[in-house]
Amino acid sequence: MKIFRNCFQNYLVHFQLYMLLRAVIPVDDCRAVLYHEYTAPSGAAYAGAGKRCIHFQTGGMGLNPTGLTTTGLVSEETARAVLHEAQKSGADYAELFLEDNESTRIEMIDGKVESANYARIAGAGVRVLLGTQSAYAYCADVDEQSLLETARAAAAALGEAKFAPNGEIRLSLNRFTTPVKQRFDTIGNADRVGVMRTGARVIKSASSEVTQALVRYLDQVQRVTIANTDGVFVTDERPRTRIFLQAVAMNGTEAQTGYEGPGCCRGFETYRDVIDVEHYAKSAANMAVTMLHAPECPAGNLPVVIDGGFGGVIFHEACGHSLEATAVGRNNSVFCGKLGTKIAADCVSAVDDGTLPGEWGSINVDDEGGTPQRNLLIENGILKGYLIDKLGSRRMGMPSTGSSRRQGYMFAPTSRMTNTFICAGNDDDEEMISSMTEGLFAKKMGGGSVNPPTGEFNFSVSEGYWVKNGKIVSPVRGATLIGKGSEVLHKIDRVGKHMWMSPGMCGSLSGSVPTNVGQARIRVSGMTIGGKGGTIE
């Protein structure tokens, strides 16, 4: 889910130049994730608001520095020296971000492991701010000399290093970890392959029309240390895992795919406790087979019912990106200056919440050391808030909302979404369809994109059904939905009672970050449905 095409390209220019020519890797280089193929419901029901689930181990000053180096990525002394160096050209804020990220990826085709890869990404970045100017420098070496050089490189962007140190920087350490029952460094490839094999077996046995099962597995632990001149000194450990299940169904010359990609911010126990791989594998296979027998979707402007879970991609694209400070802070959003005004139908309330325990998009601490929170974005159609990082806060004159994120040390952080969803409403799921004369029921969505300045968005429907006279009459394939965010929000006329979320990767200025999208089932009274323009009798 890129922020919009050109920016996605912008992101890919980096990708291209960094990744191909200089071959430094993104966290997400498996194709499923790279191309933002968001997938359908993860089944992880919304567990209620505001319960932080972080393990606050220790805090305060005076910690034994040697204890630090063994658990954090840098000593307090070094961090202070680096921040000091970074401010020598007059920066009014400096920040050090260190990352050590270990990941394992395995790919299985038709039940046989095809490839296995381990990667350790490690490096550091220094950012300086002077008013609304920012400069960022990063480096794969993390010894003190390299960090100081990186600090000087960032500082040099603001001018000569001629300023005297402006007092002692006081750092106080907080350590966060995500509670994990089964750490990824305690399991072997046999455990991972076991889970994958279940998925492959279920996909292949679902139907004789399924010709191929593709399963990709990822687990990673990102360890970060963040220190800044506001006195923040935090470490965080972020374990994430995701399994991508794809089925290909063929008959004669046609081929259709179905997929699911559940993921969590937890340990390996997630495949026992949270993610039911068999369920998702069946769903992926059914989707491929159903779509194989589906006619092309009719085209036109008609009502659309969008199911919960990944359906929330509509809010992510139609509204979410345009509420980020990257767009709002520079007057590049249709929602600039609209706080307190009506931007959506009465039935629409929406939230971005990075604090939900174990969710794919959750964070213990944001990527400039801020505290994530539950951010009310829209309440009963009224715009209540934006998603703001430190730099955005300076541009907008509003406080940060703990929304600063980045893919890794190769990116300066910026305002991003975490777990973003339209809150549950009061409408009946069945009534939405039964009261529709003709239209589309979009059960599962693919990815989408938006151009924030214009608010024009698009996203694809991966599993759709045609509705006539209140009844589902046929599955349909190949539908794309397009519209303008400012218009579509007003056209939502139903919001169901059961909200759930699904994971995806969101690409924007600060790289590709894990985010959840979510909603209850909703109905939009009219949208442009694109496709090859089939006819349903």
Add this chain to the structure above:
Amino acid sequence: MTYQEFAKRAMEYAAKTGCESSELYFASGESFEVNANAGEIDRYSVSREAGVSVRVSLNGKEGYAYTERIDEPEKLVDHAADNARCIESDDDHPMQTKQAYREVTRADSALKSKTESERIALTKHLEEICLALDPRVKRVVYCTAGYDSGAVVMENSLGLYAERNTNSSYLYVMPTVEEGLELQTGFAFRMGADAADAEGCAKEAVEDALGKLGASPVDSGCYRVLLKPFAMSDLLSAFASMFSADEAQKGCSLLAGKEGQTIASPLVTVWDDPFDAVAPRAFDGEGTPCVKKAVIENGVLKTLLHNLKTAKKAGVESTGNASRRSAASAVSIAPTVFRVDAGILDCDALLKELGTGLVISELEGLHAGVDAVSGDFSLKAAGFLVENGAVVRPVSNITIAGNFVGLMKDVVAVGSDLRFGMPQGGYFGSPSILVSGLAVAGN
């Protein structure tokens, strides 16, 4: 520890622990990027990084591991060997042996010779020109210049040694224009030797934005469509995996087994040209010497793209299309520089040939609205309505849909205006392509 020490110890340890062969892929580089906004530098980034990947072959299976910490080579080899042990696929993936490479020179990109302050001045200048070109230009969303340089070294225990240095420059801008309540964005970029062309870049971006003012949808239906170079190269990029022998062997490409058959209009010739000046290279991602070849020649599929693994399986030679998306990625397959051969028709001739239909200059949703397995696509599009060879008005908020293989068969004219799209993990270029019919959804 230096990379050389790391490499030596890694290969020695791999041999000692029973690996038949081992290979190292080392990538390092530096980058610079700056973004201007309202006359100020609002984003600035410099970097230096390096990473090394080890690939081992153990009992005929291969495993990979990558690190950016150039320490503990033995631990990395253990990771790779552990990964090799879990491979179940029977495919043999040989490593390349010592090769001789053709001399390839790549012209320095435009920003290489510029100082940092010159690059910053260029970026600010780009914004100024955009704002000065037309009073309706209100601001720029992005206005960015960047320069990267890097080196790749590959070596293995079978005697392979290959290295290359590259540098690249880019410049891009996205202005917004406003007229009344309407707002539109435009976009243009310059790469390589042209990356200092702020005037051309600004003019193209502003024209792009102004040209969209007053855009509205057209009625749904089937239209003759002229796909402009960027739209067509985006499609080519999105469906590139169809040409991969690996996808074909896995049963995920409609082109499997179609070598020698007519799969496109006789007007269509597609080249995979690793020596194209856009991004020339002498060797591929596993050290195989690159070769230029027609993939489609006058509509006939001549070859799929192979690496050593798929070539061995198919009993053919590698086409030099092994790819490593990054040092951390396993060897896969990708085109090198992939382009549709230009024809002879200029823009006016193409519009005349189009008669009545749509010009599509921009596609969105390429990461979601395409299915490379079925060939189907359904994408948000923008462009112009053309009647009797004349542009009538801009068009937006429509989708176009079709099948890529069908589209290649329906090509009825090819333009002379070859251009390469913004690189998206590869280099894809095309001239304008006239297609006899695509489904359009709008009003």
